[in-house]
Amino acid sequence: xxxxxxxxxxxxxxxxxxxxxxxxxxxxxxxxxxxxxxxxxxxxxxxxxxxxxxxxxxxxxxxxxxxxxxxxxxxxxxxxxxxxxxxxxxxxxxxxxxxxxxxxxxxxxxxxxx
Amino acid sequence: xxxxxxxxxxxxxxxxxxxxxxxxxxxxxxxxxxxxxxxxxxxxxxxxxxxxxxxxxxxxxxxxxxxxxxxxxxxxxxxxxxxxxxxxxxxxxxxxxxxxxxxxxxxxxxxxx
Numbered sequence: 668x669x670x671x672x673x674x675x676x677x678x679x680x681x682x683x684x685x686x687x688x689x690x691x692x693x694x695x696x697x698x699x700x701x702x703x704x705x706x707x708x709x710x711x712x713x714x715x716x717x718x719x720x721x722x723x724x725x726x727x728x729x730x731x732x733x734x735x736x737x738x739x740x741x742x743x744x745x746x747x748x749x750x751x752x753x754x755x756x757x758x759x760x761x762x763x764x765x766x767x768x769x770x771x772x773x774x775x776x777x778x779x780x781x
Numbered sequence: 782x783x784x785x786x787x788x789x790x791x792x793x794x795x796x797x798x799x800x801x802x803x804x805x806x807x808x809x810x811x812x813x814x815x816x817x818x819x820x821x822x823x824x825x826x827x828x829x830x831x832x833x834x835x836x837x838x839x840x841x842x843x844x845x846x847x848x849x850x851x852x853x854x855x856x857x858x859x860x861x862x863x864x865x866x867x868x869x870x871x872x873x874x875x876x877x878x879x880x881x882x883x884x885x886x887x888x889x890x891x892x893x894x
Binding site for chain 2: 707712757759764767774775
């Protein structure tokens with residue numbers, strides 16, 4: 668199993684550009700989520716999905732869209748990049764999304780918005 | 782407000798020494814508390830998970846404790862190794878679907894030879 672994979676590892680955007688961060692898992696997990704990690708702060712939840720076709724907002728959803736057309740993939744779209752979105756983005760998955768499930772994290776995407 | 786505070790923010794120790802990291806939380810309703818290890822440039826990896834009824838759990842040289850009454854947890858690392866250099870993140874889970882996890886800011890540990 669590859670676990671949770673993310674692409675790209677690094678990305679530089681100009682303000683106003685759009686892009687999609689890719690996330691895939693091969694563990695047949697129902698629950699997938701996106702976090703951002705900023706210096707000195709804990710990870711914050713952007714969006715999550717409890718299964719194919721179902722998504723919901725997390726703590727900091729503004730400026731981001733998600734979709735879940737398959738169990739495996741959970742892309743994160745930046746609609747119009749802003750410098751405040753400069754961060755490291757982590758995708759995570761767990762079996763059912765229950766409070767005791769272990770979450771598996773991808774390696775992260777480091778995004779810089781100029 | 783649901784918060785998780787960790788101390789110290791950073792710590793330097795010599796290889797072979799022990800250390801203890803602290804976590805205080807105000808998250809409610811409490812479901813469980815996890816400790817993650819995050820190597821530089823990598824995603825977090827789970828070390829331990831403890832529910833309300835558990836007050837200690839070990840994973841090799843890592844031992845986590847939980848006092849649900851005082852809402853405090855600690856992570857004790859025994860006989861540190863250079864590979865223990867990483868950030869250690871305390872995460873508290875609420876009894877609620879979806880947006881369940883509140884992350885601490887982490888303690889950055891550096892083990893020197």
